[in-house]
Amino acid sequence: MFIEQVINGLTLGSIYALFALGYTMVYGILRMINFAHSEIFMVGAYIGFWVLSSLPVFLPGFLPAYFLAVFILAMLGAGLLAVVVERIAYKPLRHASRLAPLISAIGVSIFLQNLIMLTAGASSRPYPEKLPLEQFNFFGAQVSSLQIFIFGLAVLLMFILTLFISRTRLGKAMRATAENHIVAQLMGINVNTVISLTFIIGGGLGGIAGVLNGLYYGSVKYNMGFLPGIKAFTAAVLGGIGNLKGAMAGGFILGIVEAFAAGYISSENKDIFAFVILILVLLFKPAGLFGEEVPEKI
Amino acid sequence: MKNLLEVEQLQVSYGKIAALNGISLYIEPGEIVAMIGANGAGKTTLINTISGILQPQKGSIKFKDELISALPAWKIARKRVVQIPEGRRVFPKLTVMENMELGAFPEKDGKMVKAGMEKMYAFFPVLKERKNQPAGTLSGGEQQMLAIARGLMAKPELLMIDEPSMGLSPVLVEKVFQIIKEINKQGITILLVEQNAKKSLQIAARAYVLETGNIVLSDTAGKLLGNELIKKAYLGEH
């Protein structure tokens, strides 16, 4: 039971962590909470759903390439949608009060939910099962091939992201922009490009999280982003919003807490724990676990 | 092209508050030009407008005969019009080395960046010792060195330095002015903005005196050092 919950927690945590990165990256660059990110996740899940249900697997041996295509399309679609949302709904408000883009984001969120509800239907749809499912025994606990896949993909993506942000020229430009837009421009950095890149990456990871969520729970629905969105946002706040490693750690912590709550306390009320954590963090450690600043000497 | 930079009738305001009331100035290639003026005179406003961070209401800025006053800040920086901002403003969470790499952001050739960095380390050995430290943990003087090094990494044609001596000890002030002279000898044109009039006039070829958004005097630095008004108002002599 214990190991089983750890495995469930890591699986959930993988999804929350990938999802949380989008909240934290956008916050880091624009100091804004992108409430529409939960709908980017949902649209990503739908892109995966459409590709999986319309595109046949040509040959059994093509399965890895097939899934690679599914994830790349979901990632690109979600990433591009995130950029378009930024250009239309946030960029014109960049110098307005902080509340304005927040309200705009909520508007985008409602719009995207309704758009998908009207075009794809209001009811839940089953997610195509094209991954061969196998169960393994791991120290007496059951672990499925899907769980291993979700965890492995999430860790791989987080590893690549970490390398990109810490090592590459553009990654450094992103961190510089997060610290100070004006000084970043003085370095010859086009801040608008960096912001777009942030939305592409954050949105793309959110889209992949959406597909993984669809595969794991076996369904998609127009409002599927709402609850996981609050949990991923909680994960970002828990880790210290704006901090990438914090979002990753926060996602896994939240996944494990939820899995244990579901397993040992009550599976019906498992969703409450994210809210409890969110409130506790905001009350007692609003900077989050990793949110401390480097002291600035003058 | 006679002048590297030509500013004409520049008017800049913050909302309704005017900060520059139609000022004109020029900088010839290879010069050190000082812009002296009290706190609030509009010196930072001028530099930020040349850099493209602020948009002028009226007037023009030409760099090498090209109008740059309508360009975004990042494009102006890529024309090698480089600013070392007031109060240093390094990226505190990034390491010393990353700060320097960002100075050379437009340069995509990693080897060139490395070579530039080695040159800076030779110039400022303390930065080499601290290269993996977050810039925010450096002392004020070290941060100023880093800000200068970061600016030089961009291979500037015009380097605008905003109050480099602010908050530094007299020994460090001396050192910073030495460095500025040295940089200039290597062929970089400099616009030096300072409240420390004496030191600036000692190293500059020419200078402008800015008072509440107007240029009230301009002459060779030598003549201004001997000017009675300047002596009274800016050099603390009676």
Ligand SMILES: Nc1ncnc2c1ncn2[C@@H]1O[C@H](COP(=O)(O)OP(=O)(O)O)[C@@H](O)[C@H]1O
């Ligand atoms: N962001 C701002 N908003 C409004 N007024 C400003 C701003 N920055 C500077 N000012 C005003 O513009 C004038 C010139 O300021 P500044 O260029 O910073 O002077 P200096 O650099 O010479 O000390 C001052 O009166 C200052 O109060």
Ligand SMILES: [Mg+2]
């Ligand atoms: Mg100033």
